[in-house]
Amino acid sequence: MPMKTIIEPFRIKVVEPIRMTTPQERALLLEQAGYNVFLLRSEDVLLDLLTDSGTSAMSAEQWAGIMRGDESYAGSPSYYRFEDAVKEVFGFEQVIPTHQGRAAERILFQTLCSPGDIVPSNTHFDTTRANTEAVGARPVDLPVPEGLRPSDPAPFKGNLDVDRLEALIEEEGADRIPLVMLTLTNNSGGGQPVSMANIQAVARVCRAHGIPLYMDACRFAENAYLIRLREEGYADRPVAEIAREIFSWADGCTMSAKKDGLANIGGFVATNDPELARKQRNMLILTEGFPTYGGLAGRDLEAIAIGLREVLHEDYLEYRLASVRYLGERIAAGGVPIVQPPGGHAIYIDAAAFLPHIPPLELPGQTLVAELYLEGGIRGVEVGTVMFGRRDPETGEESPASMELVRLALPRRVYTQSHVDFMVEAILDFAARKEAVGGYRFTYQADVLRHFTANFEPLYDLGV
Numbered sequence: 075m076p077m078k079t080i081i082e083p084f085r086i087k088v089v090e091p092i093r094m095t096t097p098q099e100r101a102l103l104l105e106q107a108g109y110n111v112f113l114l115r116s117e118d119v120l121l122d123l124l125t126d127s128g129t130s131a132m133s134a135e136q137w138a139g140i141m142r143g144d145e146s147y148a149g150s151p152s153y154y155r156f157e158d159a160v161k162e163v164f165g166f167e168q169v170i171p172t173h174q175g176r177a178a179e180r181i182l183f184q185t186l187c188s189p190g191d192i193v194p195s196n197t198h199f200d201t202t203r204a205n206t207e208a209v210g211a212r213p214v215d216l217p218v219p220e221g222l223r224p225s226d227p228a229p230f231k232g233n234l235d236v237d238r239l240e241a242l243i244e245e246e247g248a249d250r251i252p253l254v255m256l257t258l259t260n261n262s263g264g265g266q267p268v269s270m271a272n273i274q275a276v277a278r279v280c281r282a283h284g285i286p287l288y289m290d291a292c293r294f295a296e297n298a299y300l301i302r303l304r305e306e307g308y309a310d311r312p313v314a315e316i317a318r319e320i321f322s323w324a325d326g327c328t329m330s331a332k333k334d335g336l337a338n339i340g341g342f343v344a345t346n347d348p349e350l351a352r353k354q355r356n357m358l359i360l361t362e363g364f365p366t367y368g369g370l371a372g373r374d375l376e377a378i379a380i381g382l383r384e385v386l387h388e389d390y391l392e393y394r395l396a397s398v399r400y401l402g403e404r405i406a407a408g409g410v411p412i413v414q415p416p417g418g419h420a421i422y423i424d425a426a427a428f429l430p431h432i433p434p435l436e437l438p439g440q441t442l443v444a445e446l447y448l449e450g451g452i453r454g455v456e457v458g459t460v461m462f463g464r465r466d467p468e469t470g471e472e473s474p475a476s477m478e479l480v481r482l483a484l485p486r487r488v489y490t491q492s493h494v495d496f497m498v499e500a501i502l503d504f505a506a507r508k509e510a511v512g513g514y515r516f517t518y519q520a521d522v523l524r525h526f527t528a529n530f531e532p533l534y535d536l537g538v
């Protein structure tokens with residue numbers, strides 16, 4: 075039987091116009107933004123691939139849930155529908171809502187960690203790293219070696235290196251490790267999934283040493299579907315069942331509902347430990363709110379409850395992973411080097427390999443981000459020296475990041491295949507003239523998190 079096109083499994087009920095601009099307008103807008111796409115107005119962006127966080131399109135059911143939201147301070151039915159959904163999808167007994175993922179992380183680390191502790195992970199996301207450090211503990215990344223090789227097409231580059239975990243426990247002692255964390259999928263490592271075999275192996279090591287295992291579950295559904303596509307023995311298993319199997323190996327999780335919750339805000343921390351949950355609820359009351367709303371409106375809890383079930387629909391996940399793969403495969407076929415294989419939520423272009431004539435300290439990723447905006451009004455994000463490079467505060471000397479990537483993150487259910495076709499055309503049109511572009515330099519940078527507010531200047535003539 076011939077394979078049919080994988081279509082968007084929805085039709086469109088509400089539309090949001092997007093605005094075309096001319097290359098001349100974009101050159102002016104970019105200059106006014108100091109060549110930093112974070113400083114553009116989103117109305118001036120045609121296709122916004124800055125992030126997949128909080129940018130999902132909600133379904134008709136979710137909007138109906140928004141109307142049904144009950145805003146009672148305590149004991150709202152919206153909370154109980156949310157709690158039921160989390161218990162059904164994840165299987166944890168204790169569920170604590172938070173305003174987004176990082177609040178869940180703070181509550182987890184503040185209740186589990188002490189100064190001097192060590193928290194191993196496949197790779198900590200920025201906010202889990204920062205929240206670990208904020209309680210005086212040390213985050214340690216233990217990715218498998220293939221996770222650091224962009225062109226290696228290994229299927230589970232998000233895996234944690236179990237040998238290194240055992241060596242770390244041996245060296246430091248299990249009592250200094252209050253938890254191990256697995257990020258599903260591994261966002262900082264190219265959106266790459268973790269295999270069920272790796273989850274089981276990590277869980278066994280944790281259990282042998284009495285260490286709790288927590289999941290950073292932001293993209294759990296995409297990870298579960300990639301297990302189904304890539305791991306032996308899962309091809310015929312319902313994806314909801316794969317998700318339950320993942321969490322059956324864990325003691326709890328943190329979640330940002332802005333990702334695989336298909337919601338625009340929200341999150342939670344969940345656990346099977348009632349004593350820990352009691353402490354966490356007390357901390358929640360101090361900074362987030364009463365335990366049946368946790369800093370969210372009742373309507374947000376409804377949207378999340380519905381989103382957590384919708385995200386596991388197989389036709390949705392088939393379309394989701396197909397659109398990311400389609401973007402990656404089409405530009406790779408046109409000679410653009412990407413992090414292989416395409417992951418769950420984004421395509422990462424290897425800007426160092428794509429623009430080898432631009433040295434790292436002339437910011438090839440920044441060049442690519444600026445040029446994709448000039449070419450097609452597309453906004454991506456630099457994940458290279460601008461974001462992770464360092465400037466010596468005394469000498470002003472810059473040191474580059476280990477990789478120069480540009481991330482194109484696809485918001486969920488927002489863009490259609492012709493939008494993706496347009497992205498491919500714009501990227502390949504730029505590829506055809508890439509030799510003519512040069513680098514950038516900073517004209518302003520803040521001391522911390524400089525990528526958000528930096529200003530730049532091109533070191534070449536933009537030719538617009």
Ligand SMILES: *Cc1c(COP(=O)(O)O)cnc(C)c1O
Nearest residue numbers: 174175176199201261292330332
């Ligand atoms: C987004 C994200 C978080 C933090 O969630 P927020 O809702 O942005 O606070 C944590 N971990 C991962 C892997 C993420 O992608």
